[in-house]
Amino acid sequence: MRYPSLIRVFVTVQLLAGHATAAVYSNAATSVCCSLLAAALPNATFPRDMSNSSIYRIESTHFWSSTEWLDPTCVFLPTSTADVETGVAIFYHHDCPFSIRGGGHSAIRGAANIDDGILMSMRQIRDVTISEDRSSVVVGAGLTFGEIYSAVDREDLSIVGGRFGTVGTGLLLGAGFSYFNNRYGLAVDNVKRQVVVLANGTAVNASSMENTELHWALKGGGNNFGVVTHFDLFTIESTGVFGGRITYPESSLAALDEATYNYHTKVAVEDIDVHVLPTYVYDGVTNTTFGATPVVANANVTELPPSLSEWQQIEHSNYTLRNTRYGTLADELVAGFPNGLVQSHYTFTIYANKQFFSECLSLWRQFCQSFSYLDGFNGLHTVMPITQRAISEGIRRGGNPLGLERSVGTNQTLSVFYLGITFNKRADIEQVFPAWEIFIRTLQALAKERELLFPYIMLTYSDHNQQVLQSYGEQNVQRLQRVQRVYDPTLVFQRLVTGGQKLPL
């Protein structure tokens, strides 16, 4: 929403090195940055007042959640790392607030868009280069996972990325559930190198060989350290996959609950080449809850392995599993997740527990039923395992800041809950969000009371009022802060990039 005054001034007070410092930004500074951008890169700059610019309109509204529809002063659409260097140098020297947008799938208002600042959309950085020895692939940060899978499918390769076609590479800065987690760990653990434009507008490589601490920090540190223009991803040889979605009626919920627990504690541990995303959908129109679960065997086969037969045997109403490629699968799975509705989701993590799985499902259904009258109300609930093997794969590949190793020694699977709601009108937000937040806090309190709560909040499924980076543990926060002091001493990515999950100061 725009403020009525032409010059909107906002004041951010932050504690810098123990001193209270006031940083003042104004529309005037932002307009200067947009003008400088337009002079330096005229084909990449789209101001708000350019009435014929469909690019401005598309970029500022093309988000999964309408909570992200904002009103930037200009849109910046770089096509290369050099363009990003130019842009960030301008923002740095003139103190201009900006946002960084990947695939636009965060539901947090302002995480990847901005009012009265510069929206930098990575969408036009789209190159894909497979290494000569096929062991890795460099992908532009503007690609979606559907596009990346399709590109590497053609070369009989795959990567550890998101499961839904339209999701962008912001996932690779958060955590990353993928088809391959059970064997290779999270997506962040399978990034070989990031190309990062730092606060002062210079690009560096971050890997296990160069800028190693920055490389570690970016495996979960979000947009706190720089603008990543390219990700170099380890590849997996792959000629095909067997997978799709199984849809189950409400009468199957108890059996699904049982299968979900088995998957977390047994199947995902013992058969590391399969993947299931146990998913429940609440449909407000029919006031029913049903299962809609992606089920995948990571092999070029024509039937499910015995480890997944339980999912096939549960009474179901639709079944799309077949031999296919990851690009096709990712595009199929994302159907039903359109852009532009109001979305909110929260996450928290527990040690896998059957009773809690059942209670959470039942309480979430009750919550959804209480809002069934609302225009377009739907709910989505998934629960996803991080096995001890997945955690040790992360450690083996150099570690990450997420703090999952705090569970090592328990020999238990961590279960990450995703609880989401969707409805049509932004006008209904005030009515739903406060109750929704209280409901989630109640679930977390219940998990804590039962001594099941593990203190990790996954960045990519979090809401704005969850303390994500703090959840990584004090030591990791301090290490992240040290990285920040080295690579961003004037805190550009705190002061100017204010959206999304920020590192505590």
Ligand SMILES: Cc1cc2nc3c(=O)[nH]c(=O)nc-3n(C[C@H](O)[C@H](O)[C@H](O)COP(=O)(O)OP(=O)(O)OC[C@H]3O[C@@H](n4cnc5c(N)ncnc54)[C@H](O)[C@@H]3O)c2cc1C
């Ligand atoms: C339909 C759907 C399916 C999903 N499926 C999965 C899944 O299978 N696995 C999973 O783990 N998660 C999944 N997610 C969650 C997803 O990982 C997060 O929403 C993630 O943030 C999406 O990244 P994005 O680039 O699309 O989003 P954006 O909203 O564009 O970006 C998210 C955050 O990352 C920052 N960012 C983005 N790109 C850059 C960059 N190049 N440099 C610096 N900062 C950057 C942004 O500033 C923003 O704060 C899904 C979400 C949706 C809506």
